Amino acid sequence: xxxxxxPVVFMTGAGGGMGFESFKQMLPDIGKIYDxxxxxxxxxxNHNLFDSYEGxxxxxxxxxxLLNRDDVYGCIADSDMVLHIAAFVSPAADYYPKKAMQxxxxxxVNMIEAIKKSGKEDSYKFVYIGTVAETGDRMxxxxxxxxxxxxxxxxxxxxxVSKVAAERYVIDSGLNYWVSLRQTGIIGPAMAxxxxxxxxxxxxxxxxxxxxxxxxxxxxxxxxxxxxDGTLDESFWGHIYNIGGGESCRVSTYEMYKDxxxxxxxxxxxPVIDPKMYATRxxxxxxxxxxxxxxxxxxxxxxxxxxxxxxxxKDLGRAVTxxxxxxxxxxxxxxxxxxxxxxxxxxxxxxxxxxxxxxxxMEDHIDAYWGSKKAWEKLPKKLSQMEEFTDWDKVxxxxxxxxxxxxxxxxxxxxxxxxxxxxxxxxxxxxxxTGDWKTPLEFTCQFGHHFKGSPRLxxxxxxxxxxxxxxxxxxxxxxxxxxxxxxxxxxLHEESELREYxxxxxxxxx
Numbered sequence: 090x091x092x093x094x095x096p097v098v099f100m101t102g103a104g105g106g107m108g109f110e111s112f113k114q115m116l117p118d119i120g121k122i123y124d125x126x127x128x129x130x131x132x133x134x135n136h137n138l139f140d141s142y143e144g145x146x147x148x149x150x151x152x153x154x155l156l157n158r159d160d161v162y163g164c165i166a167d168s169d170m171v172l173h174i175a176a177f178v179s180p181a182a183d184y185y186p187k188k189a190m191q192x193x194x195x196x197x198v199n200m201i202e203a204i205k206k207s208g209k210e211d212s213y214k215f216v217y218i219g220t221v222a223e224t225g226d227r228m229x230x231x232x233x234x235x236x237x238x239x240x241x242x243x244x245x246x247x248x249x250v251s252k253v254a255a256e257r258y259v260i261d262s263g264l265n266y267w268v269s270l271r272q273t274g275i276i277g278p279a280m281a282x283x284x285x286x287x288x289x290x291x292x293x294x295x296x297x298x299x300x301x302x303x304x305x306x307x308x309x310x311x312x313x314x315x316x317x318d319g320t321l322d323e324s325f326w327g328h329i330y331n332i333g334g335g336e337s338c339r340v341s342t343y344e345m346y347k348d349x350x351x352x353x354x355x356x357x358x359x360p361v362i363d364p365k366m367y368a369t370r371x372x373x374x375x376x377x378x379x380x381x382x383x384x385x386x387x388x389x390x391x392x393x394x395x396x397x398x399x400x401x402x403k404d405l406g407r408a409v410t411x412x413x414x415x416x417x418x419x420x421x422x423x424x425x426x427x428x429x430x431x432x433x434x435x436x437x438x439x440x441x442x443x444x445x446x447x448x449x450x451m452e453d454h455i456d457a458y459w460g461s462k463k464a465w466e467k468l469p470k471k472l473s474q475m476e477e478f479t480d481w482d483k484v485x486x487x488x489x490x491x492x493x494x495x496x497x498x499x500x501x502x503x504x505x506x507x508x509x510x511x512x513x514x515x516x517x518x519x520x521x522x523t524g525d526w527k528t529p530l531e532f533t534c535q536f537g538h539h540f541k542g543s544p545r546l547x548x549x550x551x552x553x554x555x556x557x558x559x560x561x562x563x564x565x566x567x568x569x570x571x572x573x574x575x576x577x578x579x580x581l582h583e584e585s586e587l588r589e590y591x592x593x594x595x596x597x598x599x
Contacts, residue, residue, distance in 0.1 A: 095120070095121075095122065095123050095124050095147065095317070096123045096124070096169045096170065096316070096317045097123065097124045097125070097126060097167060097168040097169050097170075098115075098123050098124070098125050098126070098168060098169070098170050098171075098172060098313045098317075099125075099126045099127075099128070099164045099165065099167075099168035099170065099171045099172070100112065100115075100125060100126070100127050100171070100172045100174060100309075101127075101128060101155060101171065101172070101173050101174055101175035101196070102173075102174035102175030102176065103127040103128075103129055103138075103139070103174075104129045104130070104132075104134060104135045104138055104139075105174065105175065105176075106275060106277070106279045106302055107174050107218070107272070107275060107302060107305045107306065107309075108174040108175065109138065109306075110277075110302045110303055110305060110306030111172065111174060111305070111306040111309035111310060112125075112127065112306075113306065114303075114306040114307050114309065114310035115309070115310045115313060118310065118313070118314055118317075119145065119146070119147040119148050120145070120146040120147025120148070121147070122313075122314050122317045122318060123147075123313055123314070123317045124147040124148070124149070125147065125148050125149070126149045126151060126164050126167060126168055127139070127148075127149070127150055127151065128151045128152075128153050128155065128160060128161070128164050129150070129151075129152060129153075130152065130153075130154065131152035131153070135152070149167075151163070151164065155175060155192070155195075155196035155199060155200075156191065156192070156195050156196065156199065158199050158202070158203070161196075161199045161200055161203050162203040162206065162207070164203075165200060165203040165204055165207055165209070165213070166203070166207045168213075169212070169213065169214065170213070170214035170215075170216065170313065170316065171200060171213075171214070171215055171216060172216045172218075172309050172312070172313065173196070173197070173200065173215070173216060173217050173218060174218050174309065175192075175196065176192065176193050176218065176220075176248075176252070177189045177191075177192035177193055177248070177251075178248055179222070179246070179248040179287060180283075180285040180286070180287040180441070182247055182248035182251070183245070183246070183247065183248070183287065183441055184440070184441070186247035186250075186251075186593055186594045187593075187594045187598065189247050189248055189250075189251045190247070190250070190251045190254070190594050190595070190596060190598065190599055191599055192251075193248070193251035193252055193254075193255050194251050194254045194255045194258070194596045194599055195599045196255075197217065197255040197258050197259060198258060198599075200215070201215070201258065201259070201262045201264065204264065205263075210263060210264050210265065211265045212265065212266070213264065213266065214266040214267075214316065214326070215259060215262075215264055215266065215267040215268070216267075216268055216270065216309075216312060217255070217256065217259045217267065217268065217269045217270070218269075218270055218272050219252050219255075219256045219269045219270060219271040219272065219329070220248070220249060220252045220271055220272050220273075220373075221271055221272065221273045221274070221297070221331070221373055221374065221375065222242060222243070222246055222248060222249035222252065222373040223240055223241075223242060223249055223252055223253050223256065223271060224238055224239065224240060224241055224271075224373065224375065224551065224577075225241040225242050225243040225246070225249065225371075225373050225577075226241070226243050226370050226371050226372060226373060226374075226577075226581065227296075227373070227374060227375040227577065228292060228294065228295060228369075228370055228374075228581055229294060229296070229478045229480070229481075230478075230480070230483065230485050230580060231485045231487070231576070231577055231580050231581070232295075232296045232374075232375055232376055232481070233375065233376050233377075233378050233483075233484040233485065234375035234376070234377065234378065234487065235331070235377065235378040235379040235487070236271070236329045236330065236331055236379055236549060236550075236551070237329075237487075237489050237548060237549050237550070237551050238487045238489075238551050238577065239487075239551050239553075239573060239574045239576070239577050240253055240550070240551045240552050240553065240558070241564070241574070241577055241578070242373075242562075243371045243372060243373055243457075244371055244453075244457040244562045244590045245371075245454070245457065245590070246373070247592075247593075247594065249373065250558075250592065250594075250595075251596075253552070253558060254558070254559070254595070254596040255596075256269050256329075256550065256552075257542075257546060257550070257552055257555065258596075260329070260543065260545055260546045260550055260552075261529055261541075261542065261543050261545075261546050265326075266326045266327070267326065267327060268325065268326055268327070268328060268329075268330070269328075269329040269330070269550075270308075270329075270330050270331075270332050270383065271329065271330065271331050271332060272300070272305065272332045273297060273298055273299055273300050273331070273332055273333050273334075273377075274297045274299045274300075274374070275299070275300060275301065275302050275305055276299045276300070276301050276302070276334075276338070276392070276394065276396060276397035276400070277301055277302035277303065277396065277397065277400055278302075278400045278403070278404065279302065280397060280400070281397065281400040281401040281403070281404040282404055284432075284436065285436060285441075286436040286437065286439050286440075286441040286442040286443070287441065288436070289366055289367050289368065289433075289436070289437065289442065289443045290368050290371070290372050290441075290443070290458065291342050291367075291368070291372050291374070292342060292367060292368050292369055292370060292372055293342055293343050293346075293362070293364060293367050293369075293472065293475070294341055294342065294343055294475075294477070294478045295341065295342045295372055295374045296339065296340070296341045296342070296374050296375060296376055296481070297339075297340065297342075297374040297375070297376075298333040298334060298335070298338055298339045298375070298376045298377045298380060299333075299334055299338040299339075299340070299394065299397070300332050300333055300334040300338060300390075300392075301334060301338075301391075301392035301396050301397070303391070303392055303396075304334060304389050304390055304391055304392050305332065305389075307387075307389040307391070308332065308383070308387045308389035311387045311388060311389055312386075312387055315386075315387070321386065322386065325386050327526075327527075327545065328545075328549065329549055329550055330379075330380075330382055330383040330386075331377045331379055331380045331382075331383065332380065332383060333377040333380030333383075334380075334390055334392060334393070335380060335381065335384065335390055337392075337393035337394065338392070338393060338394055339376050340394050341478075341481065343358075343477070345394070346358055346361075346362060348394075348398055349398065349401055352398070352402060352409065352413075353409065353412035353413060353416060353425065354412060354413045354415075354416030354417060354421075354422070354425075355416060355422055355425070355426070356422065357422070357472075357473060358472045358473075359426075359471045359472055359473050360422045360423050360425065360426025360427075361425075361426040361429050361430065362472045363430065363470070363472075364468050364469060364470070364471070364472045364475055365465065365468045365469075365470065366433075366437055366443050366444060367443065368443060368458035368459065369458070369459050369460070369464070369468070370457075370458065370459070370460070370581055371457045371458045376481075378484065412425055443458065446458070447465065450462075453588065453590060456586070456588055457588075457590065460582070460583065460586065485580070487576050487577065488511075488572075488573070488576065489508070489548060489573070490507065490508040490511030490512065490572070490573050491504045491505075491507060491508045491511075491548060492504065497524060497526060498523070498524035499523065499524060500523065500524055500525075500526065500544060500548075501521070501523050502516070502518065502520065502521035502530075505518075505521060505530060505544060505547075508547065508548060508573075509532055509547075511572050511573050512534070512535075512553055512571050512572070512573045512574070513534065513535035513567070513570035513571035513572065513573075513574075514532055514533050514534040514535050514553075514554070514571075515532065515533045516530055516531070516532055517530075517531040517532060517533055517539075518530040518531045525544070526543060526544045526545045526548075526549075527543055527544075527545060528543060529541040529542055529543045529546075530542065530543070530544070532547075532553075532554070534553065534554035534556075534557055535567070535570045535571060536554070536557060538554050538556040538557060540554050540555050540556060542555075553571075553573075553574075559592065559595035559596060559597060560591070560592065560595070561589050561590055561591045561592055562589070562590040562592070563589045563590075564578050564582075565578070565582065565586045565587035565588065565589075566587055566589065568582075
């Protein structure tokens with residue numbers, strides 16, 4: 090550590106994509122604005138990344154495990170803030186659901202317990218990185234969203250399930266200073282290299298407001314720096330925000346593919362995209378109505394989608410030149426399309442591949458990702474024959490079930506009772522201090538489950554019954570009585586879709 094008494098930031102996940110970008114952005118500040126502790130696994134990869142930084146003034150590199158309470162406690166005891174970036178993410182989380190819950194939920198529990206054990210719950214600052222996947226499928230026409238919209242992780246998305254449980258724990262942890270930043274899809278070299286079945290889960294007419302790895306790293310650097318120098322407004326804390334790159338990072342999957350394959354000379358996507366191999370729903374993504382809120386605090390945006398396209402072209406290397414030559418030849422686009430499609434066969438036939446689900450007639454997956462086998466059969470063989478969605482700018486407003494025009498300080502028990510009724514349940518608490526968003530209240534959901542949650546968790550977070558969340562995806566039945574949730578379910582599903590999808594792991598298993 091440096092000799093001068095500087096604030097100390099503890100960062101997790103420094104060896105990951107967002108984490109290493111954050112680390113690089115923070116390097117010039119270390120020992121000058123704040124000191125930094127990083128806890129990384131003792132692996133060859135991490136030694137290759139960090140050994141050259143050993144001995145740097147103000148930097149403490151520690152090797153350990155976030156699931157080891159002693160390792161976590163030591164870092165918390167020696168710091169004033171944690172940037173909890175580490176996560177076990179998709180697509181790996183899809184293959185190892187229990188490991189995802191252990192890492193993503195278990196690490197949060199360990200850190201918050203360490204904060205309380207060290208007696209710092211009133212002063213320690215906890216920065217949690219959530220995910221856009223918490224709100225799940227927001228396909229058109231409900232593709233514009235904001236914080237407070239219903240929590241709705243997509244079926245079989247255990248990464249999202251683990252992050253929902255962890256965020257809930259953070260919000261109602263009792264810490265004085267916390268914030269949850271829901272990260273969107275991260276564009277950059279790492280995304281350009283993804284070769285996995287998950288790319289076929291992302292629907293052709295899905296949308297995302299991406300953020301670059303560099304901008305995400307800058308957000309973390311600025312958060313730490315602004316807090317250290319006293320310029321981060323106190324109002325920042327105790328809220329949930331969406332991390333998004335803004336207008337220049339909003340794109341549909343269809344538009345993205347047109348740009349990606351267009352540089353290879355494709356005039357149409359028909360030779361390269363088989364619409365029957367792509368899901369038509371049950372993936373996460375949305376354009377944000379409120380991502381400017383975080384930008385006003387952290388001033389982190391600089392990149393656009395062009396940054397990703399440049400990374401994609403760099404990853405393709407000489408194949409770009411060859412592709413441009415082939416697609417100009419008679420029949421060349423069909424030939425090049427066949428070559429590209431052949432590289433997808435392994436993923437499509439893998440455990441999580443869409444072709445595998447169809448070949449094995451896995452009804453639960455088919456229903457989740459297409460609605461039914463009949464719905465899949467109706468899909469055309471050519472993308473050009475699909476009805477293209479074009480009304481991207483139209484916003485379908487999601488009603489949060491209470492008077493949002495009122496100042497936070499005016500929130501009453503009556504407001505909470507109306508919000509609970511709108512969600513198909515009841516608020517059972519007999520009293521509530523007006524304007525108190527922190528103290529958990531008692532609720533009952535439509536299925537008779539009793540649970541507790543603060544107004545911050547319910548109204549701003551969009552969370553609801555924890556027992557329903559951990560048991561299953563029972564969205565069709567929930568939408569029958571829950572008017573709040575019905576707004577993000579009914580526009581995308583038939584009234585007869587009532588399948589319940591049991592979950593194989595929950596936070597109670599950890």
